[in-house]
Amino acid sequence: MKVTLSHLTKIFPGRGRGNKKKEDVIAVNDFTFEIPDGKLVGLLGPSGCGKSTTLNLICGLQKPTEGQIFFDEEDVTQLTPQKRGVGMVFQNYALYPHLNVEQNIRFPLENLKGADKLSKEEMRARVKEAAGLVQIDELLDRKPAELSGGQQQRVAIARALVKLPLVLLLDEPLSNLDARLRLQTREEIRRIQKETGITTIFVTHDQDEAMSISDLIVVMKDGVVQQIGKPQEVYDNPANLFVAKFLGTPPINLFDGRIQDNALLIGEEKVFTLKDAPNQPVHVGIRPEGFTLSKDGVLSCHLSRPEVMGRDISIVSTHPASQNPVVRSIVDAESCEHLSGDTVRFSLNPRKVFLFASETGNRIPFETL
Amino acid sequence: MEKQNQKGWLYLLPALLFLGIFMVYPLFDVFVYSFEEGYNSASQTFYGIGGYNYSYVLHDAYFLQALKNTFILVIITVPLSTGLALFISVALNSIKPLRELFQTIFFLPYVTNTLAVGLVFMILFKKTPYSEGLINLLINCFGGSSVDFIDGPYWAKMFVLCFYTVWIVMPFKILILTSALAGVNPVYYNAAKVDGTGRLRMFFKITLPMISPMLFYLVITGFIGAFKAYSDAVALFGTNLNAAGMNTIVGYVYDMLYRDSGGYPSYASAAAIILFAIVLTITCINLLVSKKHVHYH
Numbered sequence: 001m002k003v004t005l006s007h008l009t010k011i012f013p014g015r016g017r018g019n020k021k022k023e024d025v026i027a028v029n030d031f032t033f034e035i036p037d038g039k040l041v042g043l044l045g046p047s048g049c050g051k052s053t054t055l056n057l058i059c060g061l062q063k064p065t066e067g068q069i070f071f072d073e074e075d076v077t078q079l080t081p082q083k084r085g086v087g088m089v090f091q092n093y094a095l096y097p098h099l100n101v102e103q104n105i106r107f108p109l110e111n112l113k114g115a116d117k118l119s120k121e122e123m124r125a126r127v128k129e130a131a132g133l134v135q136i137d138e139l140l141d142r143k144p145a146e147l148s149g150g151q152q153q154r155v156a157i158a159r160a161l162v163k164l165p166l167v168l169l170l171d172e173p174l175s176n177l178d179a180r181l182r183l184q185t186r187e188e189i190r191r192i193q194k195e196t197g198i199t200t201i202f203v204t205h206d207q208d209e210a211m212s213i214s215d216l217i218v219v220m221k222d223g224v225v226q227q228i229g230k231p232q233e234v235y236d237n238p239a240n241l242f243v244a245k246f247l248g249t250p251p252i253n254l255f256d257g258r259i260q261d262n263a264l265l266i267g268e269e270k271v272f273t274l275k276d277a278p279n280q281p282v283h284v285g286i287r288p289e290g291f292t293l294s295k296d297g298v299l300s301c302h303l304s305r306p307e308v309m310g311r312d313i314s315i316v317s318t319h320p321a322s323q324n325p326v327v328r329s330i331v332d333a334e335s336c337e338h339l340s341g342d343t344v345r346f347s348l349n350p351r352k353v354f355l356f357a358s359e360t361g362n363r364i365p366f367e368t369l
Numbered sequence: 370m371e372k373q374n375q376k377g378w379l380y381l382l383p384a385l386l387f388l389g390i391f392m393v394y395p396l397f398d399v400f401v402y403s404f405e406e407g408y409n410s411a412s413q414t415f416y417g418i419g420g421y422n423y424s425y426v427l428h429d430a431y432f433l434q435a436l437k438n439t440f441i442l443v444i445i446t447v448p449l450s451t452g453l454a455l456f457i458s459v460a461l462n463s464i465k466p467l468r469e470l471f472q473t474i475f476f477l478p479y480v481t482n483t484l485a486v487g488l489v490f491m492i493l494f495k496k497t498p499y500s501e502g503l504i505n506l507l508i509n510c511f512g513g514s515s516v517d518f519i520d521g522p523y524w525a526k527m528f529v530l531c532f533y534t535v536w537i538v539m540p541f542k543i544l545i546l547t548s549a550l551a552g553v554n555p556v557y558y559n560a561a562k563v564d565g566t567g568r569l570r571m572f573f574k575i576t577l578p579m580i581s582p583m584l585f586y587l588v589i590t591g592f593i594g595a596f597k598a599y600s601d602a603v604a605l606f607g608t609n610l611n612a613a614g615m616n617t618i619v620g621y622v623y624d625m626l627y628r629d630s631g632g633y634p635s636y637a638s639a640a641a642i643i644l645f646a647i648v649l650t651i652t653c654i655n656l657l658v659s660k661k662h663v664h665y666h
Contacts, residue, residue, distance in 0.1 A: 061559050061563070094554075094556040096560075096574075098664035107561075107564060107566075108564035
């Protein structure tokens, strides 16, 4: 099912009265987006950016201050969560502690009324199917307290899937799992989503998670959507400084630079000649993989140390114009053979270099000559 | 290891000593008294040992009346007060404005003296040659005829006693249940809502199991408290409860010890042991029932 958000806004009124009244908090600000049917969408952003609120608006636990939500063509903005028929996995799973796994998974089915009502046999079959999908068939008569974090998470997913929802919402589904289980489970989520074809929206603050399994990612900050796109596209073409900084490990390297007479300068070094660019100060962002070691490279840095990462080598160096304490670049292990002395020189791949306006942080497109 | 144990016992000694002297020994002594026939507390003598005291008490019309009164009181007030308290707590939990005010109002009876409340109830219910009492005025208003609730028919007196008991025990239950309800993590309700759960089902399938330990605690203490009722009856009907036909088991024990028929510690002890046996049985039944329906997390 297609999910459409139209000018969705949620404002939490500030507490207190009179002079002591705090400012209203705009948790979600004018969010418009159409989530195509059957896609896995990651809402990504730092804590407090409004991604969980967006999820709560979609499932109906919170009412938007303004704007509408459509499931396909139907306006569901005013519907209670009970009537929306979405499946949701909560951050701490919210499994009912007094019910065993089977009863937990069956719970949503027992709520069905009228024509949708299921017989005991049908329920058992559906529970079995959902449990099979997340591979917890053997745990059905355990209580949630007797399960590991990863198992609880699977039960929560099974409970969300058992009523065959048209939209599945996951709120920080992996944050309570250890690193290894997190990797495994995110593949699992991807597999289940592919198998069922359910339109899935999940919230995360971990960019790796979002990048690795999403069809589309939505990067948010302070309630405002910064960029929407396929993970690779957003990585390759960040819309602004925030997105560029938020995505990528190791993070992007930032320099103070300026455009002067069609030349891009980092510090006093001219790195590119540009076509028709107005003079202005800029932030220069360079992805770690945008550097290549070269004797006559355009950018010279003071070498601190190389870090061996196996296939690649990460060169840690410093540069006076760098906004970060160190400049981190990733280069081929082979190209490091002529690494000597205090100074390293890099040539830059223009496709991995981004310019941002120093005031607004917006991306400035450029072409090199 | 040995030394550790000795130290442990040493630390426990003061508490054990006090408990032994003031709790265990009296309990044991009561048990002994209840089998000593014709015990005289002044001369500390008795004729023999046997079950006569029990037989006397169980054939005493006053005791049987007290037993009947106590059972009626327990059966009516425990479910009623717990149910009402649950209803009020849920209602309190679902309103936002003025919640604190209502909580305070509902809690007031708890800090009010039993006898003072009894006085007010008497004024409300009593019929005198000069006044009908407020409740009777209300009954008359709706076309009924006056009833003497304090000196009148048995059912009227029992009604007042139950009404009074429910009123006096409810505040504590409301206090406990509102905090139990507030302690349920709202994420369960959110999950249930998203799963399309109706309000009623949410209450029975989520709220009730989640607060079941507290509810169970209230039922157990409620049973024990109601079996031990005495002061409530005194507050309403005065100290001569046998004459009013409103005596309770504890009242009977007290009468046997101190009132005009008093000076019979053996009978009093036998009655107390019977009460103990009843409370123990009921509590055991409660515990058995609770195993299936109470969920501790």
